[in-house]
Amino acid sequence: MSTFLSRLDPWWLPRALVLGALAFVIFGPLANLLLWTVAEKWYFPHALPLEFGFSYWERVFSPRGNAVESLTNSIVVALLTVVLSLTLAIPAGYALARLKLPLRGLVLLAFLIPQAFPNLTVYVNIARLFYVVGLNGTIPGVVLVHTTHGLVYAVWIATAAFAAVDAELEEAARSIGASGLRAFFDVTLPLALPGLLASAIFVFLESLDEFTGSYFVGAPDVNMLPLLLYTAGAGGNYQIASITALLLLIPSIGFMLVVERFLKVDVLARVGR
Missing domain, CATH: 1.10.3720.10 (MetI-like)
Structure with a gap:
């Protein structure tokens, strides 16, 4: 266990946080866009749509x-x-x-x-x-x-x-x-x-x-x-x-x-x- 910890890169956590933040900045708006395309009802403070559907696609x-x-x-x-x-x-x-x-x-x-x-x-x-x-x-x-x-x-x-x-x-x-x-x-x-x-x-x-x-x-x-x-x-x-x-x-x-x-x-x- 001690050998594994000694070989572990001490910078892995900051790198993971930076990569995670970049992924959120890039894919977060895209995910939000996709949710809005199938959202029938979605309003604050709900984090996700209350109803899903394709009625707006028909419109x-x-x-x-x-x-x-x-x-x-x-x-x-x-x-x-x-x-x-x-x-x-x-x-x-x-x-x-x-x-x-x-x-x-x-x-x-x-x-x-x-x-x-x-x-x-x-x-x-x-x-x-x-x-x-x-x-x-x-x-x-x-x-x-x-x-x-x-x-x-x-x-x-x-x-x-x-x-x-x-x-x-x-x-x-x-x-x-x-x-x-x-x-x-x-x-x-x-x-x-x-x-x-x-x-x-x-x-x-x-x-x-x-x-x-x-x-x-x-x-x-x-x-x-x-x-x-x-x-x-x-x-x-x-x-x-x-x-x-x-x-x-x-x-x-x-x-x-x-x-x-x-x-x-x-x-x-x-x-x-």
């Missing part, structure tokens, strides 16, 4: 609940944002990775500008401009706003993905007669595809969770899941808000697992280089 997915429409709009907008962002990011990322452009660092930094200013003031002015040109309250208008944020991830990760591909492979294809375009599509693009896939997922998740732009440019004509979540939470409908949050959380977790698999360390190491 969320009823024709008057707007969840199906909001989910459809959110997915459509996110997919269109991915397509538009990658359409712009692939040629831009390739140029930034391969060509010796002047002020390359400033060009990359310019894509961070939408994140550098308070979103509220920016979107108020964008909404006014879009109202004049007829884009306010439309899906194309929401897609354009989401793309301004999505380009940050799309361009930076695409640049890193193309930089991680050895330029000599493309040169070897050119040396045996392949045109520049064919060398790009047959050699460079397939090798950069995992990074571009990760870029697309980041853009998709950013668009799916975007609230401020969706609110000022899309509401009330374009219903989105973040808007439904905000309305439910502001009205004290915690069950509906939790169900909506779960609908947003599930694809986020799934896609992040895909990102962890495909976005390799060598790609991350080249971000911003």
